Amino acid sequence: MSPNLIGALFMMGAMAAFTLNDTMTKTTGGEVPLFQLLFLRGLISISLILVLWGRLGPMHVRLSRRDWKLVGIRSASEVAASFFFVTALFNMPLANLSAILQSLPLTVTLGAALFYREAVGWKRMSAILVGFMGVMLIVKPGTEGFNIWSIYALVAVFFVTVRDLSTRRLSGDVPSMTVTLAAVLSVTLFSGVAQLATPWAPVSGAHWTAIAAAAVFVLMGYYFSVQTMRIGEVSFIAPFRYTGLIWALILGWFVFGDWPLPSTLAGAGIVAATGLFTLYRERKLSRR
Template sequence: MISENMRGAGLMMLAMVGFTLNDTALKTLAGEVPLFQLLFIRGVLATAALAVMAHFMGQLDFRMSRRDMKWVSLRAIGEASAAYFFLTALFHMPLANATAILQTLPLTVTLGAALFMGMPFGWRRGSTILIGFIGVLLIVRPGTEGFNQYSVYALMAVLCVTLRDLSTRLVSQAVPSITVTVTSAAGVMVFFGALQLPATWEPMALTEIGLLLAATTSIVGGYAFSVMVMRIGDISFIAPFRYTGLIWALILGWVVFGDWPHPLTLIGGGIVVASGIYMLYREAIVGRRLSPRNLARGGR
């Protein structure tokens, strides 16, 4: 008999597979289809799929207070901005490098919550965040040939996702998680649709359409598993399995693109992952676990 925790861990790993497959498919399309066009089409398809899923779950409810609308809107802005910065970086750097930088999220969210939301912040959290950022420096390696504007774009993506997740924490429990996810997907669709309007629409070959459909299916699956995983098991046990996404990024980056990270990148990624896991452990110890709603909404 499989325990609830093990089922939750399996679903979390499936969610990470979905997100990493989405990134891989989109990276394959880099240079073939304009970014704004890609994200608009994916936004249309993902919004429709998520809306249908939310409807059948009985949780598609856009009625919310002005306060909640403000934070949901800010979350959508963070989501759209993160998509732009992360995918721009991803198109110009190895998959594993970009994914490793994104693993700093538990650290940056904890720091942001302390700075802007008055959450407790002791020397253990401070030391963990500092060590994690040292890991990031090993990944991007400022001053070397590997450091360029796209490394900065990846860091900007982290800031934007941090804004997204902090905004999510401020949305009241009255708003269903899947509704927030649908709203963010729709915001991404509208944002990139507006940017694509003055641009030339490029025709897509069948292979490119197939890859885009694969990316959409993967990210919708990732979100679906993220919602499912928060309904079972102990989140303090399940949450660290989100770092399996980095393993998939290493494998797919090597198999699909022939990229294998520099040894310092691997060391830096290991430091970031270890710091993030310890931060999640500390959250559980002090009773300030990340809310299941927040993790489900945040996706990654």
């Protein structure tokens, strides 16, 4: 497979993992305080990284000053994105939140074109725009549904864009697991300090199960998202982020009983079609 196809698979894997993490987190229903939840999830993720040490590739801290700076920017962006995203997650439907995050292919692709001078052909940009129109068909934006939590989601979009663009600039010899560990440590340490300001809530067995499952999925999402930004072209890989919305619709239906409207299903079909079209274009160019 070409680097673009591998990157697309990593992107789809990351979107599935992150959406499963979101679902597990949302099932706690806000009964576990935000920072306590992030702290516990982070501790479990760190434990998994230690168990998997060396099995998912090398992991060391012998990085250049430039790479440490980029890892620092990426980790700080991860902390901010986690706070704004999870806060919005507890206050709005999963599918609506995921739909707002589907603006990321546009922001990341445009950022790569502006800051890194990556070429973005009109066909690829058209596929991204068509996919975004499918997202809007699902969201059906209006003044009634747009509130402070939607703004939180947009702020999360900004920080995820910064995270992905900084990942793109890392040197090739920086292990992906090192970047993943830095992200998990940053979110866990920040949450551990922040949760001291609120009373510690008891955690039921069901909530422990949900948090543990979320830790597994978020670790997978972190790792896949790092790999995604280091393989292939952003303009090709970006549309596959829309697959996260498909996962959100399916899980919202099965877990929370949110039955999609016909317009929602039509929008999801458009989103899927843009990814398939981009995949077709890449295979055609690879054969040439």
